[in-house]
Amino acid sequence: MPHDTSAHTGRYPDADGYYGDFGGNHWPAPLGPALEELATTYEQLRSSPDFRHELDTVRRGLQGRPTPVHHLENLSDQVGGAQIYVKREDLNHTGAHKINHCVGFALLARKMGKRTLIAETGAGQHGVALASAAARFGLDCEVHIGAIDFDKVNANVSLMRLLGARVVPVASGQSTLKEASDSALQAYTEQHAHALYAIGSAIGPHPFPMIVRDFQSVVGQEARAQFLAITGGALPDHVVACVAGGSNALGLYSGFLDDPEVTLHAAEPLGKGARLGQHAATLTFGTPGTLHGARSVVLQEHGAPAAVTSIASGLAYPGVGPEMAMLAQAGRLSLDTVSDDEAVATFLRVARTEGIIPALESSHALASAIRLAATRPPAERVLVNLSGRGDKDVGFVLARHDTLGQRDRVPPV
């Protein structure tokens, strides 16, 4: 049943870890005590001034926060509609928003006396961020990655190793993000006595979706204050983010969830088409189900998670976090899909027009924002989460471009 999400902040999850119909803890029993220990410790620490101070210090020094909000004037002029702004999460140390919750988990692990951080990664951004946070806090790090992604984002694999992480390639099923998550959750189940799972998105059993959202909310809090300062008191009319599990989306949305005049847009990967298996657009095409320990919306075939396709490894996931599922069900999100081809064209366009190379994941949000801006008047403002930088994708995009016989042609803008 749709839930009233007005005055959303602070209301969710409920005491059982639910966001309306979604969430909860549906992971097999052995993890129960470990998840309760995590929830209790987090509850004690989240409002502790010492914890906040340590987190703020590492965010400033290691990460480079605050990240700016930046007006894409050239692109806005070219599009000829609403003004496009970006929250520059690509400027974070290690190149994406993922480090916002990685440093939080590393700090939590140290307070809990755990010596190892475990996680999965798709695009490698979460893995590199976690490896860096683990090194900073003197912890071991174990990152699970699908064998296909291992090859595709090999530069990030090298960075993880350089930073001291043990990288575990996972060759099963589609050998991408879902299988990496299966493997990491299993490793946590076996090692929870001395390890903490630093999950890559706002997914998984309670309390993970809540903890990730809370650590990511720094993005929305900063963006709101920065936007008000830049515009002399106006909020954005539209806020846009790409979605896999929902960590960058919830991070940015958190600054605007209680402002009904701000429309929240979710850009999902349409991959190669709208048929099951060709895309990873879970909110658009999924149905209620359980994945990785939470009730949510899932792309499924015969009751099992379906195969997914996206050119952006970090978006190729057949599920979505429970809070995103609730917001979509409540009608608080405007859903959009972006194809592989459109994401690549946007990657090239933003590079040439603005001098910024966005991650292929973030290129989905930018493509959706450009389409939206073109239909809106110049007085309106669109704020996009530029969730990561595209260095990891450059070789892949250029090779694809060359293969298409366009080696020396300036890509269309």
Ligand SMILES: Cc1ncc(COP(=O)(O)O)c(C=O)c1O
């Ligand atoms: C740069 C970037 N943006 C977005 C995502 C999608 O994840 P989420 O939906 O949790 O933000 C990823 C995942 O790897 C990513 O690397």
